[in-house]
Amino acid sequence: MEYVIHLSIVSGIVAILGMSLNLIVGYTGLLSVAHAAFYGIGAYVTAILLAGFGVNFFLALLLGMALAAAVALLIGLVLSRFDDDYYVLASLGLNIIIYSVFLNWNTLTRGPLGIPGISRPELGIGGYRFGLTSNFSFLVLTLLCAVLVYLAARFITRSSFGRVLMAIREDEQALQVFGYRTVYYKLAIFVIGAVMAAVAGALFASYITFIDPTSFMLRESIFMLSVIILGGLANTNGAVAGAVILVVLPELLRFVGLPSNIAAQMRLLLYGLALVLLMIYRPQGLFGKYRL
Amino acid sequence: MNAKEIVWIIIAIVVIGGGWLLLRDTTPADTSPIKIGFIGPLTGDAASIGENARAAVEIAVEEVNAAGGINGRPLEVIYEDGQCNGAVASNAANKLINIDRVPVILGGACSGETSAFAGAAEQSRTVTLSYCSSAPAISQAGDYIFRDYPSDTFQGAFAAKYMTETLGTQNVAILYAKSDWGNGIKDVFRREFEEMGGNVVAEEGYEQTSRDLRSQLTKIKAANPEAVYFLGYTEASIPGLKQAKELGLNVPLFGGDAWDDSKIWTDTGPAGDEAMYSIVYAPLNEEFRIKMKDRVGTNEITICSPQAYDGVKVLSQVMEKVGTDSEAIKNELYNTIYAGGVSGDRIEFDENGDLVGANYIVKKAMNGVAEPVQ
Amino acid sequence: MDLFVQLTINGVIAGAIYALIALGFALIFGVTKFFNLAHGAVAVVGGYAAFFFLEHAGLGVLPAAALAVCVAGMVGFALHKTVFLPLRRRQATNLVLLIAALGLLTVIQALIAMFFGSQFHPLSQFAGAQEVYRIAGGAITLVQLIIIISALAVFGLLTLFLKKTKFGKAVKAIGDDEEVAQIVGINTHAIIGYVFFIGSAIAGLGGVLVGFDTGIEPTMGLSLLLKGIIAAIVGGVGSLSGAVLGAFLLGLAENLGIWHISGEWKDAIAFGILIFFLIWRPRGILPR
Numbered sequence: 001m002e003y004v005i006h007l008s009i010v011s012g013i014v015a016i017l018g019m020s021l022n023l024i025v026g027y028t029g030l031l032s033v034a035h036a037a038f039y040g041i042g043a044y045v046t047a048i049l050l051a052g053f054g055v056n057f058f059l060a061l062l063l064g065m066a067l068a069a070a071v072a073l074l075i076g077l078v079l080s081r082f083d084d085d086y087y088v089l090a091s092l093g094l095n096i097i098i099y100s101v102f103l104n105w106n107t108l109t110r111g112p113l114g115i116p117g118i119s120r121p122e123l124g125i126g127g128y129r130f131g132l133t134s135n136f137s138f139l140v141l142t143l144l145c146a147v148l149v150y151l152a153a154r155f156i157t158r159s160s161f162g163r164v165l166m167a168i169r170e171d172e173q174a175l176q177v178f179g180y181r182t183v184y185y186k187l188a189i190f191v192i193g194a195v196m197a198a199v200a201g202a203l204f205a206s207y208i209t210f211i212d213p214t215s216f217m218l219r220e221s222i223f224m225l226s227v228i229i230l231g232g233l234a235n236t237n238g239a240v241a242g243a244v245i246l247v248v249l250p251e252l253l254r255f256v257g258l259p260s261n262i263a264a265q266m267r268l269l270l271y272g273l274a275l276v277l278l279m280i281y282r283p284q285g286l287f288g289k290y291r292l
Numbered sequence: 293m294n295a296k297e298i299v300w301i302i303i304a305i306v307v308i309g310g311g312w313l314l315l316r317d318t319t320p321a322d323t324s325p326i327k328i329g330f331i332g333p334l335t336g337d338a339a340s341i342g343e344n345a346r347a348a349v350e351i352a353v354e355e356v357n358a359a360g361g362i363n364g365r366p367l368e369v370i371y372e373d374g375q376c377n378g379a380v381a382s383n384a385a386n387k388l389i390n391i392d393r394v395p396v397i398l399g400g401a402c403s404g405e406t407s408a409f410a411g412a413a414e415q416s417r418t419v420t421l422s423y424c425s426s427a428p429a430i431s432q433a434g435d436y437i438f439r440d441y442p443s444d445t446f447q448g449a450f451a452a453k454y455m456t457e458t459l460g461t462q463n464v465a466i467l468y469a470k471s472d473w474g475n476g477i478k479d480v481f482r483r484e485f486e487e488m489g490g491n492v493v494a495e496e497g498y499e500q501t502s503r504d505l506r507s508q509l510t511k512i513k514a515a516n517p518e519a520v521y522f523l524g525y526t527e528a529s530i531p532g533l534k535q536a537k538e539l540g541l542n543v544p545l546f547g548g549d550a551w552d553d554s555k556i557w558t559d560t561g562p563a564g565d566e567a568m569y570s571i572v573y574a575p576l577n578e579e580f581r582i583k584m585k586d587r588v589g590t591n592e593i594t595i596c597s598p599q600a601y602d603g604v605k606v607l608s609q610v611m612e613k614v615g616t617d618s619e620a621i622k623n624e625l626y627n628t629i630y631a632g633g634v635s636g637d638r639i640e641f642d643e644n645g646d647l648v649g650a651n652y653i654v655k656k657a658m659n660g661v662a663e664p665v666q
Numbered sequence: 667m668d669l670f671v672q673l674t675i676n677g678v679i680a681g682a683i684y685a686l687i688a689l690g691f692a693l694i695f696g697v698t699k700f701f702n703l704a705h706g707a708v709a710v711v712g713g714y715a716a717f718f719f720l721e722h723a724g725l726g727v728l729p730a731a732a733l734a735v736c737v738a739g740m741v742g743f744a745l746h747k748t749v750f751l752p753l754r755r756r757q758a759t760n761l762v763l764l765i766a767a768l769g770l771l772t773v774i775q776a777l778i779a780m781f782f783g784s785q786f787h788p789l790s791q792f793a794g795a796q797e798v799y800r801i802a803g804g805a806i807t808l809v810q811l812i813i814i815i816s817a818l819a820v821f822g823l824l825t826l827f828l829k830k831t832k833f834g835k836a837v838k839a840i841g842d843d844e845e846v847a848q849i850v851g852i853n854t855h856a857i858i859g860y861v862f863f864i865g866s867a868i869a870g871l872g873g874v875l876v877g878f879d880t881g882i883e884p885t886m887g888l889s890l891l892l893k894g895i896i897a898a899i900v901g902g903v904g905s906l907s908g909a910v911l912g913a914f915l916l917g918l919a920e921n922l923g924i925w926h927i928s929g930e931w932k933d934a935i936a937f938g939i940l941i942f943f944l945i946w947r948p949r950g951i952l953p954r
Contacts, residue, residue, distance in 0.1 A: 031761055078941065078945065081944075081945060082944060082948075084760060084761065085700070085701050085760055085761075085764070086944055086948060088701075088761075088764065089701070089895065089899070089940065089944065090940070090941055090944050092892070092937075093896075093937035093938075093940045093941050093944075094937075094941065096892075096933055096934070096937045097934050097937050097938060097941075100930075100931060100933055100934040101934075103930070104928075104930050104931060104934075218888075222768065225765075229765060262780055265776040265777075265779045265780045265784075266776070266780075268772055268773075268775070268776040268779075269772075269773055269776035269777065269780070271772060272768075272769040272770065272771070272772025272773035272774075272775075272776060273769065273773050274769070275765055275766065275768060275769025275772070276749060276766050276769035276770055276773065277769075278769075279753065279758070279762050279763075279765055279766035279769065280749065280752065280753065280766065283758070283762050
């Protein structure tokens with residue numbers, strides 16, 4: 001049962017990442033592979049504040065979201081000048097640059113040593129302290145956050161703001177002709193997505209209680225992209241489905257009993273194969289409404 | 293009673309009876325195997341360490357079971373791949389703790405692995421005995437976290453002392469892999485070396501996945517060091533050593549315990565000549581050597597395999613004495629003194645669960661083979 | 667002064683490697699207009715094919731390398747035939763092709779790791795002792811010299827080939843406008859197939875040479891590819907001379923850039939350059 005709770009927490013975190021990236025990629029059509037950077041910012045802010053200064057988790061979470069928003073604003077401004085292929089490349093480059101910062105800015109992030117001893121969230125009501133030390137309680141927190149993100153995503157996509165985003169995806173120039181300042185919309189959704197990713201990062205840091213730069217490399221961004229491509233772009237439910245599938249499936253491989261050399265590569269193989277086959281036979285993913 | 297009520301009663305009986313059958317502890321306590329977990333890099337960069345350690349563990353398990361097991365029960369190990377990656381090791385540990393319900397995990401190898409799941413292990417009161425993690429921070433990881441491999445605070449200090457006193461070098465450069473191991477030792481070394489009056493003329497880090505160290509080596513060469521402390525793993529050290537020679541960096545190269553991999557010396561050939569490195573002194577013994585050779589097919593006994601072997605023996609001895617309750621095992625480990633192992637003369641744990649004392653020797657490579665320096 | 671010379675030499679060597687990757691990439695981009703991320707994988711295939719021929723078939727260095735280059739070319743051609751062509755026939759967008767290419771890169775790397783293990787292998791052990799030459803205070807090995815000469819030679823031959831032959835003219839035509847080329851009667855699908863073969867073969871050569879210089883491992887493809895892409899963009903997308911120019915500029919910038927900064931920031935420098943160019947000069951230095 002504990003194992004199921006563990007997988008559920010991980011799925012929840014990935015689902016938040018998927019839903020937030022979906023807003024950027026699926027709805028607005030901005031193919032960003034920089035998302036792991038914001039995931040990392042949320043995680044590192046939480047880690048540093050919790051492990052180093054004993055700050056309350058929820059405060060650290062807010063600060064992480066704020067920093068992610070600020071960085072996203074800067075990066076978003078840079079990226080908004082590009083379209084399509086160049087957007088991908090630029091976001092890729094930015095991801096690698098931010099990863100370098102995580103890895104090399106030793107005084108702040110301890111570089112490859114990582115940050116251990118991150119505490120679990122604590123709630124203080126009056127004089128009573130309640131710590132989320134059991135995994136089950138952490139699962140509740142994660143699900144709560146996931147549901148909030150889900151509702152926020154639904155709200156955005158059903159609003160007129162969301163409709164403008166989808167219009168940008170389909171034909172940005174036409175919108176501009178109509179007088180819409182598309183740059184602002186793109187920037188806004190990029191920042192919103194980044195803030196959500198930071199929430200996932202904070203949860204991740206507090207759950208595993210240890211983070212190091214290797215969790216925020218380019219391959220993580222590619223993994224997130226695969227989650228929503230599999231689940232189907234422009235579909236919030238799809239993002240959740242994709243997250244659960246891509247978290248649980250590799251774990252199931254653990255039980256199949258392949259020789260260990262093959263097992264690790266098999267995971268990558270299936271994952272790459274899934275991307276290729278999806279592109280050939282079902283580019284809109286499982287539940288998607290938007291064909292790339 | 294009508295038919296419907298009878299059906300409900302039957303269903304109730306089935307559910308309760310089935311539930312009881314499923315949930316009761318069906319294993320008779322006498323002869324079922326005692327299971328412990330193992331986490332190590334069975335794939336990836338550090339696979340040579342993980343696979344070799346696994347072989348050593350298998351030998352130890354066979355010996356334990358051949359001698360009657362633990363109070364008559366056979367010992368069984370569940371092997372999980374940590375891939376030298378925190379997130380992967382964390383998942384692996386979660387499975388071992390929550391599905392297999394092991395009282396003890398022998399692992400991880402890489403410090404990143406151990407650091408990642410130490411929290412979960414501590415929380416679930418699962419004893420963790422790492423056979424290879426040397427990051428200094430692990431000393432504070434928790435009550436239930438032990439290691440029979442010394443903390444890197446020893447290794448950095450040893451190297452500083454050796455380079456100052458034995459090699460007589462005052463100005464050295466540091467080339468290190470950016471990882472918990474590389475950064476950890478580098479920091480300790482720098483502190484100790486400078487305290488002894490030494491001068492670090494250059495410090496260049498490289499990403500663990502780099503294979504081209506020419507830029508860093510070029511800058512180091514320009515700083516004119518008398519020696520270079522090169523903290524690298526196998527993969528980068530092979531081209532690194534060659535590139536150093538190619539660039540004309542002809543000063544002594546001193547490495548860390550990761551250089552105790554024969555692959556480095558066979559692959560670099562003459563470029564590796566005269567390179568030295570510090571390694572925990574493991575007395576080994578003939579029997580262990582022979583059994584490893586039988587199982588692995590080569591003479592290769594990588595670092596940490598002796599510690600993994602001894603880890604199994606220590607745990608078996610403890611479980612023989614106090615049973616499989618993890619808290620009892622934990623308490624007993626603090627009182628354990630294990631002598632005559634293959635990884636060292638004596639295994640004893642201090643109040644942090646760290647191995648007490650560390651005995652290092654220096655090996656030098658020549659003609660593709662590394663031998664202890666007399 | 668010695669430091670400067672050596673860093674420059676290092677930069678030229680790196681530039682030559684990037685050029686080999688960038689050339690193939692630019693060639694393929696020129697006719698298909700999409701970013702073939704699987705290009706990195708064929709470089710790895712080349713390296714491992716050479717390893718296979720050297721280790722298991724006992725061939726000599728030159729025959730093994732030549733065969734490996736052909737194998738890489740064929741794999742590239744196969745990818746075109748089985749995945750990219752069907753997708754392009756269906757008018758798939760560039761993003762779909764890019765993601766499919768990414769999937770292929772992952773698959774190929776995983777397969778290679780399954781068959782050959784994920785360890786790092788230097789190919790130089792098959793080539794014997796390395797000769798080191800001293801030039802103006804800096805050192806360079808024979809293999810590194812070969813890399814530089816190969817890059818320039820391939821560039822030269824390729825440019826000549828494309829300028830002087832009918833095939834070359836067809837390639838240019840397709841690059842200008844594929845539909846028109848088809849209307850005019852050029853068998854675009856076949857020509858593109860050949861382009862994939864040639865481009866992948868060049869990348870395979872890059873993989874083989876990198877194998878001899880440092881070594882091979884299954885994950886080397888992505889980093890080589892990314893540098894090649896940066897080179898192609900910086901130099902001018904779709905243009906061969908641009909790719910080569912961009913490659914050498916990138917190599918030099920990376921290596922000279924760390925003169926006063928720590929070497930660990932090399933990647934950040936490379937991608938910083940990419941962003942810079944994408945913002946201020948997306949067409950590159952020598953656009954088509």
